[in-house]
């Protein structure tokens with residue numbers, strides 16, 4: 273029997289109108305209530321009326337197509353192996369999120385938080401000078417495609433403020449003061465991952481995926497997908513359910529940090545990508561995680577007796593990040609460097 277929460281296909285992934293996210297407190301609380309319900313059921317929902325214009329969305333997809341169509345050597349100039357923070361370009365099959373697969377049939381380019389790159393205005397945002405322990409930018413860019421950095425930053429500087437608004441809405445969703453999380457999101461860990469999935473034929477001998485089954489290692493993820501359906505979510509009955517593209521929306525999902533903070537009341541649900549459409553697919557997830565030096569504890573409201581997950585320990589956001597992100601990159605120099613660290 274299908275779990276009732278999943279059986280109602282129509283309400284499976286609600287589409288939440290956030291048009292009044294800057295409205296009155298009661299309007300913001302109404303949005304918070306809808307998001308809370310979605311996070312307590314399947315952990316996936318769409319948002320619409322998010323204020324990023326459709327023309328900017330179209331523009332960023334054109335940018336992705338232009339980048340991935342470049343010669344491999346131009347992209348490999350920013351190969352992920354050259355960057356200690358595991359940012360940059362990943363060719364096909366470089367990662368394997370699900371060990372049962374041959375590898376992820378996709379190419380990707382990741383950039384994220386960096387206190388040295390001027391586009392991110394670290395000092396203006398934090399009121400501090402960049403930390404002295406790092407002298408190298410955390411991102412890597414291909415030298416022959418300056419338009420790539422420019423175009424991605426244009427989008428980054430729109431999606432990050434939107435994600436920050438959702439942080440405040442989530443604080444309201446927990447019946448907290450809406451600024452309650454501001455101190456752990458001063459200069460958060462971010463990851464913006466451009467993805468290109470070719471068509472992957474189904475193969476009876478092996479599980480053929482664009483991105484293997486995983487739950488996001490983030491606090492909250494906002495995925496911009498194009499019109500090619502390929503994202504699937506595993507329901508509680510073990511059935512994969514499509515997250516159909518909906519123009520003008522983002523797909524949002526709860527990540528493992530938020531699940532932990534809610535002590536399992538919110539679900540970081542397993543999902544994967546399989547592009548069986550015959551078309552090329554592009555997507556652009558944005559992962560938001562609290563500050564690397566923040567500590568995260570289960571919220572007062574949901575500590576309880578620990579429930580079936582047990583009471584989680586307080587965790588250092590950055591430490592856990594390193595432990596969890598590296599295993600999927602088996603040959604990355606940073607992984608090899610830390611291979612004996614428990």
Ligand SMILES: O=C(O)CCC(=O)C(=O)O
Nearest residue numbers: 467495497503545555557
């Ligand atoms: O491409 C997508 O639609 C989702 C990608 C994803 O799940 C991820 O990068 O974690």
Ligand SMILES: [Fe+2]
Nearest residue numbers: 486487488543
């Ligand atoms: Fe994901």
